[in-house]
Amino acid sequence: MSPEMRKSFHHHLEEVGAELVKLGAMVTETLPRATEVLLEGDLEAAEEIVQGDDAVNELALEVEESCFQLLALQQPMASDLRAIVTAIRMCGEIERSGDLVVNIVKAARRIYGVPLDPRLRGLIAHMSEEAVTLFRHAIDAYVERDAPLAAALDDIDDRLDDLHGQFIEAIFQCFSGGAVDLQVAVQLAMIARFYERIGDHAVNIGERVEYMVTGWLPEHEAAARKAARQRVEGRAAATDMADRTAADMADRTADRTADRTAADADRTAADAGSPGG
Secondary structure (H helix, E strand, O other), X not given: OOHHHHHHHHHHHHHHHXXXXXHHHHHHHHHHHHHHHHHHOOHHHHHHHHHHHHHHHHHHHHHHHHHHHHHXXXXXXXXXXXXXXXXXXXXXXXXXXXXXXXXXXXHHHHOOOOOOOHHHHHHHHXXXXXXXXXXXXXXXXXXXXXXXXXXXXXXXXXXXHHHHHHXXXXXXXXXXXXXXXHHHHHHHHHHHHHHHHHHHHHHHHHHHHHHHHHOOOHHHHHHHHHHHHHHHHHHHHHHHXXXXXXXXXXXXXXXXXXXXXXXXXXXXXXXXXXXXX
């Protein structure tokens, strides 16, 4: 790649990065609004969020197409290739997170007008804050090429997982006490799952950032474990085969020895019984 082509390539790659950051910002800005819709019952804002998802999908498609063009026209190698692959994967993670935000709003419309227990409201607010924090950290890690921050997202996500568990427990308590009916309880459980999944997508983005910076993925560790198991199993199979072969040879040797002994005995008996023997 000539210096001019390389300069053009990195310029386009920077544009892709900027668009990815914009895409992530659309999610992190919309999520608190979706939570407000849920807690305050703002149906007008709910419709705006649902309609606004088209812009997220459109931008995600543009970013993916730009990445594919760079792959096809520039044929990048090493770190440049990892940067493009990361952008493609991140694009999907962000777009699906935007879909989850819309799902929160749609679920909020299904339970519109239902008063929520103060504990449920508090946990919803906390889950929203944690999900936004995770997503912002994920985007920051990408912008700053911060592999340690990216790696820490999995541990940070534990807080959101814990809140999710508390929320599910609170739903059961409210349902048992008659504060919410079954349909509302199911919708609330789904909402909690949506927040939790947004956190998971942020963790996935972190893993992709780690890959972009270091070339490492969790799948590499899993592949190494599988290869080690296969080597152990291969050695065990080889040892077992050797043992069976040795045993078989010993059996055949014993059979031949027994046959020769029997034959010798037969000849001895025949000689003893013959005339003049």
